[in-house]
Amino acid sequence: MDIRFLTTFIEVANTRHFGKAAENLYLTQSAVSARIKLLEEYFHTTLFIRQRNSIQLTQSGEKLLPFAKQLCSTLNEAKQELQIQSSEYVVCGATQLASELALPSTLKVLHGEFPDWSVKAEVLTLDSVSRQLHERVIDLAFSTELLKSEEVTSTVLIEKPLALYRIGTLKDEVSADDFVAIDWGSKARDVLLTLYPQLRDAKLRTNSLNLALNNLVAEGGIAVLPEDVVEQLPAAKVTKLKALGNMSAKVYLHTMKQVRRVGLQQLITGVSSFYTA
Structure with missing residues (x-):
C-alpha cells in the first residue's frame, strides 16, 4: 500500500x-x-x-x-535514521522557474561552503515539492510560489522586479502573435492583462525562463522578464515596454520547521545567508 x-x-x-x-x-x-x-x-x-x-x-x-x-x-522515523547513518548528502527540489533562477547559485554555495556534502537536485512540480518536503524526501525546496503549511518555514531568497520587454525588431503594437507567456503566477498575469487584455493568448506558453529566452533570441517577440535577465541578451535588441507596478519574480526557500538531520540546519543557514548578505 x-x-x-x-x-x-x-x-x-x-x-x-x-x-x-x-x-x-x-x-x-x-x-x-x-x-x-x-x-x-x-x-x-x-x-x-x-x-x-x-x-x-x-x-x-x-x-x-x-x-x-x-x-x-x-516510517518517517525509519527514513530519518537511514539518512543519518548514510553518507552526508542534501536533496534539493525545485520547480522549473525556481531551479533556473536559484539552483545554479545554490549549488555553488553548497559545493564551496560544504564540500563534504553530496548534493542531489531535482526539478519537480509544485505539488511534488510540497509533498516530498513534508515527507522529508527533500531537504531544501525552492519555488516561485509560497507553500501553505504551518510545518514549513519559507524565506524569500530572490526578488526581481518584472517588466514587459520586446526583443528584436521594434513594433508599435503589442500583439499576442509576438507574446511569449512565462508562468510568473496569477498576480503578475492579472496585472499584465489589466494593461494589455489582448495578451490573453500567446504564441508560446512555458514555465521555463531559459526556453523562453532562447525562443525570443531566435524569433523575437515580447515577454515579461526580470529586469536583470535582459542582461543575458547582449546580442539582441531589447526594449522595455512597461514595468508591471510592484510585481516581482520571487524565489522561496522552504524547509521544515523541525530539522532533524545532523548538520542540516547549518547548511540551511549558509544558503540563506548567501542570498541575504
Whole structure:
C-alpha cells in the first residue's frame, strides 16, 4: 500500500473536508477522493460518512486512524535514521522557474561552503515539492510560489522586479502573435492583462525562463522578464515596454520547521545567508 493513501486519510480525518484536505496536500479534490476510495477497497470497509455539509469517520475509520498515524510516524522515523547513518548528502527540489533562477547559485554555495556534502537536485512540480518536503524526501525546496503549511518555514531568497520587454525588431503594437507567456503566477498575469487584455493568448506558453529566452533570441517577440535577465541578451535588441507596478519574480526557500538531520540546519543557514548578505 502507498503510504500517501494513509497520509491523505489522516488529513481528511483532521479537516473533515475533502476540499480543504486537497488544498493542504496540494492535490486535486478528485485525487483525494480516489485515494480514499482505494483505501476503502483495500480494507473492504467504509471509512467516512459523506453528508452535504459534514464528513464524519465511521467506526472503521475511527479504528484505523491511530494505526495510520502510528505507521506514518514509524516510517518517517525509519527514513530519518537511514539518512543519518548514510553518507552526508542534501536533496534539493525545485520547480522549473525556481531551479533556473536559484539552483545554479545554490549549488555553488553548497559545493564551496560544504564540500563534504553530496548534493542531489531535482526539478519537480509544485505539488511534488510540497509533498516530498513534508515527507522529508527533500531537504531544501525552492519555488516561485509560497507553500501553505504551518510545518514549513519559507524565506524569500530572490526578488526581481518584472517588466514587459520586446526583443528584436521594434513594433508599435503589442500583439499576442509576438507574446511569449512565462508562468510568473496569477498576480503578475492579472496585472499584465489589466494593461494589455489582448495578451490573453500567446504564441508560446512555458514555465521555463531559459526556453523562453532562447525562443525570443531566435524569433523575437515580447515577454515579461526580470529586469536583470535582459542582461543575458547582449546580442539582441531589447526594449522595455512597461514595468508591471510592484510585481516581482520571487524565489522561496522552504524547509521544515523541525530539522532533524545532523548538520542540516547549518547548511540551511549558509544558503540563506548567501542570498541575504
